[in-house]
Every structure is written in structure tokens, then in C-alpha cells.
Amino acid sequence: MRYIFLLFLFGILSAAFIIDDTYFKISKKDVMLKIPKGFPKPFYRFEKNKITPEGFILGRQLFYDPILSKDSTVSCATCHQRFAAFAHIDHALSHGIDGAIGTRNVSALQNLIWKDTYMWDGGINHLEVQPINPITSQVEMSESLEHNISKLRSNKDYVLLFKNAFGDTVINSQRMLKALAQFTGLMISSNARYDKYMSGKDTFSSAEKNGLKLFREKCADCHKEPLFTDNSYRNNGLKPDSSLMDKGRGKITGSGKDDYAFKVPSLRNVALTHPYMHDGRFKKLSEVLNHYANSEKYFAGADSALYKIGQLNDMERKDIVAFLLTLTDKEFVFDRRFADPNVQVSK
Numbered sequence: 477m478r479y480i481f482l483l484f485l486f487g488i489l490s491a492a493f494i495i496d497d498t499y500f501k502i503s504k505k506d507v508m509l510k511i512p513k514g515f516p517k518p519f520y521r522f523e524k525n526k527i528t529p530e531g532f533i534l535g536r537q538l539f540y541d542p543i544l545s546k547d548s549t550v551s552c553a554t555c556h557q558r559f560a561a562f563a564h565i566d567h568a569l570s571h572g573i574d575g576a577i578g579t580r581n582v583s584a585l586q587n588l589i590w591k592d593t594y595m596w597d598g599g600i601n602h603l604e605v606q607p608i609n610p611i612t613s614q615v616e617m618s619e620s621l622e623h624n625i626s627k628l629r630s631n632k633d634y635v636l637l638f639k640n641a642f643g644d645t646v647i648n649s650q651r652m653l654k655a656l657a658q659f660t661g662l663m664i665s666s667n668a669r670y671d672k673y674m675s676g677k678d679t680f681s682s683a684e685k686n687g688l689k690l691f692r693e694k695c696a697d698c699h700k701e702p703l704f705t706d707n708s709y710r711n712n713g714l715k716p717d718s719s720l721m722d723k724g725r726g727k728i729t730g731s732g733k734d735d736y737a738f739k740v741p742s743l744r745n746v747a748l749t750h751p752y753m754h755d756g757r758f759k760k761l762s763e764v765l766n767h768y769a770n771s772e773k774y775f776a777g778a779d780s781a782l783y784k785i786g787q788l789n790d791m792e793r794k795d796i797v798a799f800l801l802t803l804t805d806k807e808f809v810f811d812r813r814f815a816d817p818n819v820q821v822s823k
Contacts, residue, residue, distance in 0.1 A: 512666035535659030561745035568756030581756035687799025713774030
């Protein structure tokens with residue numbers, strides 16, 4: 477009887493670690509870099525970091541593994557949730573180990589190879605370097621690169637993963653960061669209804685068409701198609717949060733003219749990435765539009781482009797939101813390549 481019970485218990489425990497090999501398998505075709513039609517040349521081009529199935533698989537495992545944090549409780553995916561286009565839904569500010577709360581809203585991870593800089597203030601200028609910031613941040617993962625490498629070297633599974641990816645068992649920070657870049661760099665979103673409409677493969681309702689027209693008239697100076705960002709830094713007229721007093725780009729450059737300017741985020745998948753703004757103060761797109769359509773309440777130093785928006789009546793706001801919803805890319809969000817390989821998949 478005891479033997480049968482042990483077999484039953486083992487079955488339950490082992491089932492939790494079953495991986496659907498077909499679902500998680502990565503082929504050479506899966507890691508081919510395809511630049512979407514109409515997209516510009518990317519800033520990061522993988523010339524010195526050739527994408528391979530094995531490198532991508534290593535990067536994916538690192539992304540989802542809390543081993544990279546000091547107490548093994550926080551992974552990259554803890555804040556960058558797949559179902560939220562790799563943003564952090566519902567949390568205004570980032571959350572780290574021991575319940576620590578950061579100072580900014582979690583940015584979505586998509587089309588990263590077209591970014592010239594990273595973070596809300598542009599403090600990081602290279603895709604491979606970007607993970608160092610959250611890994612070493614005291615309010616995020618609170619770990620050192622040296623200790624991370626030590627942990628990975630003592631883990632037999634990672635020894636094998638690094639060998640598969642790089643041909644030998646050498647594990648160092650450069651290889652770790654390159655593998656992460658292979659995974660995150662392929663997070664390309666380009667198959668929303670908007671894209672299909674632009675290529676003649678879908679239709680828009682009258683509200684969506686009018687929303688697109690209004691968007692191009694009032695919003696496109698900052699949120700340029702097809703990436704829906706111009707990679708610039710703008711003061712968006714928000715009154716600074718008195719508890720954060722975040723100077724944004726000004727903290728990096730030391731120039732007063734950059735105070736309270738933040739990187740213009742892409743609006744792709746924007747319906748999935750709430751709350752909004754660098755401090756996550758708005759929960760709904762309607763609140764964002766209400767802010768931009770009310771220039772009298774802009775805080776000092778607001779970017780001049782914002783005044784082009786002007787007044788928006790209720791119908792215009794609804795139409796713009798209707799258009800923004802067409803930027804949701806379900807194919808990207810449900811792409812099996814970016815799924816957590818440690819979670820069992822139902823057949």
C-alpha cells in the first residue's frame with residue numbers, strides 16, 4: 477500500500493515538471509530574424525551575436541528563471557508578463573525582492589532592436605547591457621553579475637545549456653547577456669489588425685478609420701508609425717509625483733531642459749499594457765486622452781507638440797481608443813516561442 481502511495485505521489489510531483497517538447501521546441505526557422513515590411517533598419521542587428529535555437533533557448537530559460545535574483549524569487553518574467561505584452565499589468569510601479577517597490581512603471585518588451593536607448597530615461601544604450609540594470613537594482617533583483625555567474629556555473633542544467641549554445645562549458649556574463657538578447661531581441665510585434673489593415677488584409681469600422689485619421693493628426697508627431705514611437709524624450713505635461721520627484725532624462729544628462737522628459741513609449745499592444753505613463757498613474761486609455769486633451773492643466777515645460785492635440789469631444793476620444801485597440805497583436809502575445817518553458821502546457 478505504501479509503495480502504491482509513493483508511486484502516486486511521485487506521479488503528481490513529476491507531472492508538475494512535464495514540458496510539452498513539441499510546443500517548446502525551437503527550430504532554425506523559429507529564430508530567423510524577419511524585418512517586417514515597412515519597418516526601418518534596426519539599431520541592434522545581431523552581427524556579433526548570431527541567433528541560434530540553442531542560444532534562444534538559453535535566453536528564454538534565463539528570462540523565466542528567478543535564479544538571477546538575490547533570493548531566487550524574482551525573474552525577468554515576474555515584471556514582464558507575457559499576457560501583458562511583457563509589461564506588468566495592474567502594478568503602477570515595478571515590484572522587486574522582499575516586496576520592494578521601484579520608482580517607475582514597467583515598460584513593455586517588444587520591438588527592442590529598434591530602440592536606440594532603453595529605460596524611461598534612456599540610461600542604457602545597448603540591448604545586451606539592459607538586463608544589468610534590473611539585475612543589480614536594489615529594488616528589483618538586487619543581485620551582482622559575479623554571484624549570478626557563480627550560481628549558473630554550479631548548476632548542471634545551465635552548464636549543459638551554455639555548452640549547447642556556445643560550444644563549450646564556459647559561463648560568463650557576456651554569454652549570459654547575449655543569450656538574453658537573442659530571446660528578447662526576437663520579441664517582434666507586427667501582426668496587429670492595424671498591420672493587416674495597412675496591407676489590405678483586414679478592414680476597419682468607421683470609428684476605427686476616424687480614430688486612425690485623428691491619431692495621425694494629433695498623436696503621430698511623437699508616436700510615429702509603424703513603431704508608434706519616435707524614440708524621443710518628451711515632457712508630457714504631467715505634474716511630477718511629489719513622492720517620487722522623478723526628473724527622467726534630466727537625471728541622466730544633468731541638463732535642466734531634460735527635466736521631467738521621458739522616452740516616448742510605443743503604443744503597440746497599448747490596450748494590454750496598463751497602467752500608463754512612467755509612474756503608472758492612469759489605469760485607462762480614456763484617462764490618458766483626458767490628460768492630453770486638457771492643455772490648461774499641463775505642468776510647466778510640456779512639450780510643444782502636445783498643444784497640437786487640442787480639444788477632443790467624447791466621440792473623437794472613443795474613436796481614437798477604437799483605433800488604439802487595433803494595435804493589439806494577438807499573434808505576438810500568444811507566440812509559443814516566448815512562453816515559459818517551465819510551465820506545463822495542456823494538450
